Structures are given as C-alpha cells and as structure tokens.
Amino acid sequence: MTRKLNYDASSRKRMKSCDNKGGVPWSDLNHDVLYSIMMRLGVVEFLSFSRVCKSWRSLALSKRERFMTSxxxxxxxxxxxxxxxxxxxxxxxxxxxxxxxxxxxxxxxxxxxxxxxxxxxxxxxxxxxxxxxxxxxxxxxxxxxxxxxxxxxxxxxxxxxxxxxxxxxxxxxxxxxxxxxxxxxxxxxxxxxxxxxxxxxxxxxxxxxxxxxxxxxxxxxxxxxxxxxxxxxxxxxxxxxxxxxxxxxxxxxxxxxxxxxxxxxxxxxxxxxxxxxxxxxxxxxxxxxxxxxxxxxxxxxxxxxxxxxxxxxxxxxxxxxxxxxxxxxxxxxxxxxxxxxxxxxxx
The missing domain is CATH 2.120.10 (Neuraminidase)
Known part of the structure; x- marks a missing residue:
C-alpha cells in the first residue's frame, strides 16, 4: 500500500485539541514519552509528528539530527x-x-x-x-x-x-x-x-x-x-x-x-x-x-x-x-x- 505525504490541516487541528477522555491534552504530554514514541517512527511519520502542534514541532526540531542519523x-x-x-x-x-x-x-x-x-x-x-x-x-x-x-x-x-x-x-x-x-x-x-x-x-x-x-x-x-x-x-x-x-x-x-x-x-x-x-x-x-x-x-x-x-x-x-x-x-x-x-x- 502506498501512503501519500499529505498533511491535512483539519486532522492536525483535531489531534491538537483532543484530550484523553478529559485528561492531559496531546500537546502537554511528557517530552520523554513523546521522544520514545518519536524514535519508533519512520521518516514520513516523523514529518507528520512534527506538524501536530508547536510543542511536538519543538521536540522534533531539537531531536531531528539524532532521529535522521538513526x-x-x-x-x-x-x-x-x-x-x-x-x-x-x-x-x-x-x-x-x-x-x-x-x-x-x-x-x-x-x-x-x-x-x-x-x-x-x-x-x-x-x-x-x-x-x-x-x-x-x-x-x-x-x-x-x-x-x-x-x-x-x-x-x-x-x-x-x-x-x-x-x-x-x-x-x-x-x-x-x-x-x-x-x-x-x-x-x-x-x-x-x-x-x-x-x-x-x-x-x-x-x-x-x-x-x-x-x-x-x-x-x-x-x-x-x-x-x-x-x-x-x-x-x-x-x-x-x-x-x-x-x-x-x-x-x-x-x-x-x-x-x-x-x-x-x-x-x-x-x-x-x-x-x-x-x-x-x-x-x-x-x-x-x-x-x-x-x-x-x-x-x-x-x-x-x-x-x-x-x-x-x-x-x-x-x-x-x-x-x-x-x-x-x-x-x-x-x-x-x-x-x-x-x-x-x-x-
């Protein structure tokens, strides 16, 4: 199956605003947890990850070199x-x-x-x-x-x-x-x-x-x-x-x-x-x-x-x-x- 590298703005907005049944918003998740998740992604998933919200983008940019070299x-x-x-x-x-x-x-x-x-x-x-x-x-x-x-x-x-x-x-x-x-x-x-x-x-x-x-x-x-x-x-x-x-x-x-x-x-x-x-x-x-x-x-x-x-x-x-x-x-x-x-x- 072929995936397209399209980044749907509405999908990002839904993910950004959603929370876990009234819990912590996605954007406020612990960065250590996010980092562990991010390092398991493929290159294309990483690009999608970095476009979810400002917090995730900041983490992705700070760890981008380490991610890409791996x-x-x-x-x-x-x-x-x-x-x-x-x-x-x-x-x-x-x-x-x-x-x-x-x-x-x-x-x-x-x-x-x-x-x-x-x-x-x-x-x-x-x-x-x-x-x-x-x-x-x-x-x-x-x-x-x-x-x-x-x-x-x-x-x-x-x-x-x-x-x-x-x-x-x-x-x-x-x-x-x-x-x-x-x-x-x-x-x-x-x-x-x-x-x-x-x-x-x-x-x-x-x-x-x-x-x-x-x-x-x-x-x-x-x-x-x-x-x-x-x-x-x-x-x-x-x-x-x-x-x-x-x-x-x-x-x-x-x-x-x-x-x-x-x-x-x-x-x-x-x-x-x-x-x-x-x-x-x-x-x-x-x-x-x-x-x-x-x-x-x-x-x-x-x-x-x-x-x-x-x-x-x-x-x-x-x-x-x-x-x-x-x-x-x-x-x-x-x-x-x-x-x-x-x-x-x-x-």
Whole structure:
C-alpha cells in the first residue's frame, strides 16, 4: 500500500485539541514519552509528528539530527514531479515535489538530501530537499548534457566558503569538462586531459576520477573552484582497471572507489591518504553495507547504527558473500541524514 505525504490541516487541528477522555491534552504530554514514541517512527511519520502542534514541532526540531542519523536509507523512484519512497519494512510513500509543474523533469541524482531534477525542454536544474523542502535553481545549461536516462550525468551540490554560496557541479561521463554554477545565470568549466568518470565531495574537497584508455588506468584529481578553477593531479598510485563502471563512494572516514560488475560482483579500493595508494579492501568490508546506485548517490555504512534490524535489508542485496560485506542496489538511494548535511568545501 502506498501512503501519500499529505498533511491535512483539519486532522492536525483535531489531534491538537483532543484530550484523553478529559485528561492531559496531546500537546502537554511528557517530552520523554513523546521522544520514545518519536524514535519508533519512520521518516514520513516523523514529518507528520512534527506538524501536530508547536510543542511536538519543538521536540522534533531539537531531536531531528539524532532521529535522521538513526534511519536507514530508503529506495527511491522519481517520475516527473512525483517521488516514491520505500523503507526497509516495505512501506511505500508518495510525495509531490514543489517544483514548477509546467515542465516535466527527470531526476538524475541525489546530493545532500536534494533531488536533482533536470528539465529536458528548459535545460535547467531544480534541486529539492525532500525533508526541509528547500529549493535551489540553476539556470539553462550552455552545453549538451545528453539524455537523462542514459545515466551519464554526475552531479553534486557543495557550499563554497570562499564563494559564500551554493555551487552545483556536474560532468558528463567520458567527456572532458566539469561544469559548475553558483546559480546567478553563469556557468563556468574546468578542462580535463583525460575523459572524466566521476566526482565526489569528501572532507572539504572535491575529487574527480578520469580514465586513461591507453594505459587502462585511472587518475584522481582535486578540483578547486576559487580563485582560479583548476584540476590538480592527486599523486596516488596509478590504479589499473579495464572496467568503466567505477564510482567514488565514501563513509564518514574513508574515500573508496567501487568497481561494480553487471553480474553483481564488486571490488572496493580504499584511498590511503598517508601512503597515497589504493588499498584493495573488499575482504575487509564484512562490517559494512555498500549502497550502490547507477545514478551516483551511494555510501558505505555500518548497519548496526540503524534502528531497524539488518534482516529486513536482504530484499535489496545485489551481492552477498560472507566476509565480503553487503552490496545493496537500487536505482536511487535517499539517505535521511543527508538532508541536514552540507558538503562544505574550503575553496
């Protein structure tokens, strides 16, 4: 059954004004009791909870970060101006995105809790945060972005301290330019010597991945936006690979490169920043779950930090072998805790 994320004002009013057979009003319930109830809710129920009354909203806002970080990712499907979410218990939810309805838009990715929506006719981008409902708009692009369903676009949202604002950064796989916009009508770009595969924010920096066809290997660059946009080669060991389905993926502490094969097998390499080397680690991932999406958004996490038991995740397993961790695949993943995070970069 699919639930709609509609918040009925009359329903909230009835709940706010009702009492327990003449007892304490809902709004005056003990916050310790409310907190215990709130932490048992799903993401969508939490949003409804926060809209009941001022008292409940105050509690929800004060505990929102703790709540969101305890929720597991949700499988997501976006079609035109509608988004469908499915949690690990199989519950499905539907929400209408607050974007201009005159243009059909295609979701090409998720970044910082924002859905990246591309208008094929208008050739612009709307970014919508599913939890906070905040929106960002980036103008008509002056370059060919290809068809959204070809899955060649890679895009991230960052906040640049030096530019004092949001910056939308994107590339087309196998092309030679990275484009970015601060949302004021202008796009700028950085040129790469080799065809580009991916880009990823990690600990205050932006890293890009390119391919060297002649040597069947990969290069990693650090991208700077200010004062002069440029790519600087990151002097890591040359990573050899003949397969092109390579994507950055990260945990809170480590940056990984994931090689995902169509048969579900995968290889994972961790970037050792001290030794400037790629370390194979697929046999050391038994504590982790790897979330993979062909539309970019992914993560490496420890499932025991979530509220739901890991037995509920098996429906999403793309590959599972004892001692090699779990690889969970979906068209899109939505990470609730990311809605409160900012990819803050220091340049």
């Amino acid at each position: 929720r597991p990712p949700m499988a997501m499907l976006a079609h035109k101006n509608t988004c469908h979410l499915q949690d690990f218990e199989g519950k499905q939810f539907k929400t209408i995105l607050p974007v201009p309805h005159s243009v059909d838009r295609t979701c090409i990715g998720v970044t910082c809790g924002y859905l990246i929506l591309f208008g094929e006719k208008t050739r612009d981008f709307w970014l919508v945060n599913l939890i906070t409902r905040h929106q960002l708009h980036f103008p008509h692009v002056p370059f060919d972005v290809g068809h959204p369903q070809e899955r060649v676009m890679r895009a991230i949202l960052v906040f640049s301290t030096s530019m004092n604002g949001w910056v939308f950064v994107m590339l087309n796989r196998f092309k030679y330019k990275i484009w970015f916009s601060a949302g004021e009508g202008a796009w700028n770009h950085v040129f790469s010597t080799f065809p580009l595969l991916d880009l990823h924010p990690f600990k205050g920096k932006i890293y890009t991945l390119s391919t060297d066809y002649l040597r069947s290997g990969r290069h990693v660059y650090e991208m700077r936006l200010n004062p002069v946009p440029k790519l600087t080669l990151f002097e890591t060991r040359f990573l050899e690979s003949v397969f092109l389905a390579l994507d950055f993926i990260s945990s809170d502490q480590n940056l990984y490169l994931m090689e995902y094969w169509p048969n579900g097998l995968h290889k994972v390499h961790k970037l050792d920043f001290d030794q400037l080397n790629w370390v194979p680690c697929e046999n050391k991932m038994e504590e982790y779950a790897l979330f993979y999406s062909c539309f970019k958004q992914g993560a490496v996490v420890k499932p025991e930090t979530w509220a739901a038991p890991s037995s509920q995740y098996r429906r999403f397993f793309g590959n599972y072998k004892p001692g090699k961790g779990r690889c969970l695949t979906s068209k899109f993943w939505y990470f609730p805790h990311d809605c409160l995070n900012v990819n803050l970069i220091d340049h």
